Amino acid sequence: MDELDTAVQGAVKDTPSWTAALERSLHAVVPLANRSWFLSQERADQNPEIAAALAAERAELTEAIDQARKEGAFAPDAPTPWIAAAYDSLIYAAWETVRRGELTSKQAADLAWRTLTQGLTGGTQ
Helix, strand or coil: CHHHHHHHHHHHCCCCCHHHHHHHHHHHHHHHHHHHHHHHHCCHHHCHHHHHHHHHHHHHHHHHHHHHHHCCCCCCCCCHHHHHHHHHHHHHHHHHHHHCCCCCHHHHHHHHHHHHHHCCCCCCC
16 A cells, blocks of 8 residues: 555646546556555455555545546536545556556556546547
């Protein structure tokens, strides 16, 4: 978790917006798939220290999402907990596809961000 935090902190330094910080964070953690995948399989409730760290990260993510929403990154009717869950799930999906060699880290991060902010329609309705 420290490695993920360090990667995110480095990626968001001097970021011009909350939206850019969320995108850069996603791009920073996806390359760590092989080293961080186990986190998606761990039960945080069995370790109070990990549970507390995850709660702090969730609070930071919630704040970033709320600020990015003010910037217009997300639909106003999409609840913050839903966006946070989607963000986390897309990171895990990116990690899985990278681990299996189906996508590069950049491809997976780009697709995760696009899915979060635009969906998968390819721009046509």
